[in-house]
Amino acid sequence: MSADSFAASSLPIISTACVQWSPSKISPPKRVPKADDVTEMQTLLAALQDIDRQRTFLLNKAQRRCASTSSLSPQNKPRKTSPLSMVDRRLEQHRLATPAWDKAFPEDLTMCDACGKDVYVRTLKLHRDLECPLRLVKCQLCGVQYKANGQRDHDRDLCVVGRQRTKWLQLQADELQDICCLACAAIVAVRALSAHLNLDCVKRLVSCPNANLGCPRKDIPFDQLHDHEARECVVGKQREALLEASRTSNALVECDWCNRMVVKRHMLDHKEDECLMRERQCPNTHLGCREWVPVGDVDKHIKTACVVTLERHALAQHAQLKEALVVCRDCGAKVKARKLGLHQGASCVARLVPCVNAIHGCQAMLKHRDRHIHEHVDITPESRPTVRFASRNGHIRVGGGEDLKPPWCAEFWVWLLPKEDDVLYLMEEALRWQETIVETTPRLKSWQEKMKDLQTKLKLAKGRGGGGVAEAMKGMESEALAIEEGVSGCKAVIREARARVKSLVGDAATLLDTIQDESECETVESDVRRQAAQIQPTWAEEDLDVWGSVRRWQKALSESKEEEENVQHVKLLAKRMQLLKGIEERQKKDKDPRETARFLKQAKKELARVDDKLSKCVDVPLSLVQPALGFHTIASSTTSGIHLVMASTGSPGLHSFDKRAHFQADLPRARWVHVAFNATALSVVLFVDAVKADEAKGTFQLPMECIGADEKAFRGYLQEVRYWSETRSKDDLTHAMHEVLDPTATLRGYWTFEEGLGDFVDDMACRIPRSPCFHTEWIHYSIEIMQLLGDPPTPSFRQRNMCQVVTRRNFLASKHHARQTKLKCALGCGLECTSIPPHESFHPFRHSNLLFSTVEARLLERHHKLECPERTVLCRYSRLLTACG
Known part of the structure; x- marks a missing residue:
């Protein structure tokens, strides 16, 4: 190795x-x-x-x-120490100088508060400074203190x-x-x-050494560089090719343009002068063609591909197309292509033109063929309907989902009946239900007597004993069931009648208290007494004195001893109120949207079950069982409501769950009134005819279930309802209250009630499906209705595409026509109301018969107050009202 x-x-x-x-x-x-x-x-x-x-x-x-330390002596030379160590030193010297020191003053031991070790008191400081393992010392390198x-x-x-x-x-x-x-x-x-x-x-x-000459390789291993230069380098191959080509310059090679065999060294001359495939500029270069074409294909290029030739052909073709017939895309007429622009601007029936009344202010642009639809309209008042809520249970089931949270705005065009008519209606209904109580009470007593007789028979049968008891019991079962059904039915009718009487009389008393003029209150009371005598002429005078007076009847109801409430009924009401409070509190917190939605779904299911149980255990409608909130309810849901009259104050208000808001305002009656509730997260503002009336603090929701209510609904006429998911300013309300609206993103509901017939109404905002109507009537603006209600407060929704000038002109014409129509005096004097020509009105002697038999329509109100012999006046000798005739 x-x-x-x-x-x-x-x-x-x-x-x-x-x-x-x-x-x-x-x-x-x-x-x-x-x-x-x-x-x-x-x-x-x-x-x-x-x-x-x-x-x-x-x-x-x-x-x-x-x-x-123990061997120190006083003779030793003192050193510079701290004051504390000097004290210890003197104590030590004194101890050594005193023979009996140890016996008289034994040394005390103490415990270090850091490490817990027992040390002498005199050495405690030395222990803390130098010996204690838990003392803080400073690092000499970084300056940090540590134990x-x-x-x-x-x-x-x-x-x-x-x-x-x-x-x-x-x-x-x-x-x-x-x-x-x-x-x-x-x-x-x-x-x-x-x-x-x-x-x-x-x-x-x-990199390759020949990289600057064109070789692209830059990732060659250093030990393989020689092999690359010999075998793979592009520059090397080109050099070899040039060397090889120099050896064969006189050989015949094929021209790569025309495929002819040419001497290699003459190839360049051949391609420049002789080759038929050499390229030259097009002959139409001076006309715009920039193509280079082979010499042999010049004719073909000029005929087929030359830009100049193609443009000539296109111009010729375009001239032919201009003379061809084309179809106008607006009207469908066939015209020559070159005249299409003239046709669309001057003679096309579908061209856009201004309204003929543009000089009078109409800014509409419409198709020429549809101009008559826009300009020639015939909108008569009879074609405009309105909805009348005649009873206390009239409502429109909107079904718009959950109640709308703030911000929101609700606008209503309402026509409220006079307070005197409302009081008379409520007292009439109360008398009808009181009559039901009077008629049902004897039947209940008879059923109760039958029940007592049946119980007596049952006791006698049990007292006899024997086998005949079972047969007697079987025979009495069917009779007992019939008697029990009769008793329960009579009790249910009486309970409902009493609840309705209490509600009707209470509402009538609330309305009567809002009348400021005492003489007018006395007049209403006398009318109520006269109405009671007409409806129930057979009742005794004592009963009519009570039931023919609002205040006496209200006092009698408040003093009467009510039956003890059912315990189950009270528990269900308490549980219902608890559920409503829980829903309101959860909606305020709303920390987790998913958990909140799950809780609200379960709570609403439970609320529906509680309402179902209440309807089964109590024979009275739920709205009559609950504490009185208000009446003339114009919008309602399970948890919220908007009331034009609150039960406690007689003024407008609203409620959500258990919260209530009262507005210090009195709505005008017997005329069209625009009422708007503008709600934010902190308060609700009431606008009457676009004027701020009052403001109430609190958070309230907009009811999206019904317009009106199942019980204690609004009574009067309703022209328009608008729901917004935003707040509206005073300027917005003033500008739009008499106008037709276009659907917008924030317009959640828009009902104009223009159907005129049927049991359904449509939402013009196209957000809510068709809504069914219950206990309502369609009223059209006839001349008699216009005398009662006046002109419609808003134009028809169909008029949004009609000429405003023509619409206004027709409206004025219809008003003139109404003034020319003959009508009888509403007080019954027999005179007819008509218009008298101006030149005849100045000659009373010439037309005395006409003057004594007619009165001008525009002076009808004056006739009712000052001239009609059937008018009601105040007697000068008493405070009673009497007819002048």
């Missing part, structure tokens, strides 16, 4: 993962320490050694001092200077280690490996 191979086998082999020996990927050589760095390192080592010597000297000195017993760990792991010194020494040792080159197996030092791989290794990759 040779020495080289032995050395190579005995030295450690560095893996390729650690050393990149490939010449193409070799890293630059590491920096060799300079002389200044070596001097600095030597100075550092000398300082470290000096620190170690001082430390050893101080430790030995401390040990000697501790050992000689004395952790010196070894500090020097090995924590000391920065020590680790840097160790790392530097290890680096020097690693760089001086010999390793084997994986490419050529040469033995080199680690620090010299990079230079070896770049300069000395026979396996390093180098």
Whole structure:
């Protein structure tokens, strides 16, 4: 075995993962320490050694001092010590000078608070400073303090200077280690490996010497460079080819253009002057063709491929196409192609043209053939319907999903009936239900008497005994079931009637309290008394005095002793309220959306089950069982509602779960009113006719289940409903309240109620499917309805594409026509209301009969208040109202 191979086998082999020996990927050589760095390192080592010597000297000195403490004498020369050590020294001198010191004052032992060792009190400071293994000492190298017993760990792991010194020494040792080159197996030092791989290794990759002449090879091993130059180099092959070609210059070779045999040394002259395939410029170069074509194919090129020729053919073809008939894509008419632009701009029936009323302000652009649809419209008031909510259970089942969280805005165009009409309606319904109670109570008593008789018979049969008891029991079972059904049915009817009477009378009392004029309240009370006498003429005067007065009936209901509530009913109501509070609190937190959605789904299922149990255990509707919130409900859901009259204040409000908001505002009645609720995360603002009325604090949701309600619904006329998923400013409401809207991303619902018939309404925002209507009526704007309601507050949705000028013109014409129509006086005096020509109105004697039998339509209100003999006036001698006639 040779020495080289032995050395190579005995030295450690560095893996390729650690050393990149490939010449193409070799890293630059590491920096060799300079002389200044070596001097600095030597100075550092000398300082470290000096620190170690001082430390050893101080430790030995401390040990000697501790050992000689007992042999100190007063004659010894004092040394400079700290004040505390001077005290200890004087105590020691005094002890030695006193013969009986040890017996009288024995030395006390104390425990070190750091290490727990027992030491003399006089040596405690020396122990803490020099001997305690847990004392803090300062490293002489890095200046860090550490415990004395952790010196070894500090020097090995924590000391920065020590680790840097160790790392530097290890680096020097690693760089001086010999390793084997994986490419050529040469033995080199680690620090010299990079230079070896770049300069000395026979396996390093180098470029071809002929690279500047065109050879692309740059990854040739150095020991194979000679073979590459001899066999593979492109430049070498070209040189050989040139040498070979010089030997055969007079040989016949084939022209690679025309395939003719030509002497090789004449090939260049042949290609320039004789070859038929030599290329020349096209003869139409001066006209724009830049092609070079073979001499033999010039004619073919001019006929088939020349750009000039092709352009000539294209122009000729284009001229033919212009004379061809084409179809207008707008109207479908056939015209010549060259006249298509003129046709589309002047004679096409589908061209866009401005409205004929553009000079009056219409900015619409429409097709010429559809212009009559836009310009000639006949929108009469009769074609515009509205929805009437006549009863307390009218509603539209919207089914828009979950209630909308803030921000949201809800707009309603409503026409509320006068408060007097509302009170009369509520009291009429209360009288109907009171009549039900009066009629059902005797039947209940008769069923109860039958039950008592049956129980008496059953006791007698049991008292006789014998085998006939079982037969008697079987015969009585069917009779007992019929009696029990009769009793339970009568009780259910009476309970529902009492609940409805209480709700109706309470709502009527709330409305009556909102009437500020006391004389008007007395008038309403007298009308209620007269209505009760007309509906129930057979009742006694005592009953009519109570049931014919809102306040007396309300007082009687509040003073009456109610039946004890069912315990199960109370528990279910408490559980329902607990579920509603839990849903509200969870929606406020909403930390984990998935967990919140899962909780809400389970809670709503449980809420549906509780409502189902309530409907089974109580014969009264759920809305009548719960505490009174409000009526004239215009939007409702299971957990939320918007009420135009709250039960406690008589003003508008809304509720979500168990929270309520009241607005200090009174909505106008007997006219169209725009009511808007604008909700943010902190408050809700009420706008009446785009004017801010009041603001209430709290977070409330927009009900998306019903417009109206199953119970205590809004009574009146409803023209439009708009739901937004954003808040609307006062300017937005003012600008859009009388306009037709276009569907937008934030418009969640838009109902204009223009169907006019059927049981379904459509959402013009195309967000919610068709919604069924329950207990509602379609009312069209006839002349009588317009006298009652006035003009529609918003235009028809169909008018968004109609000319606004023509629409306005037709509207004014219809208003003029209505003024010319003859109508009878609404108070019943027999006069007809019509329009009198202006020139006739100035001659009362000539047309006296006409004046006494007619009145102008525009003066109808004046006639009702001042001229009609059937008008109601206040008697000058009493406060009672009486008819003037």
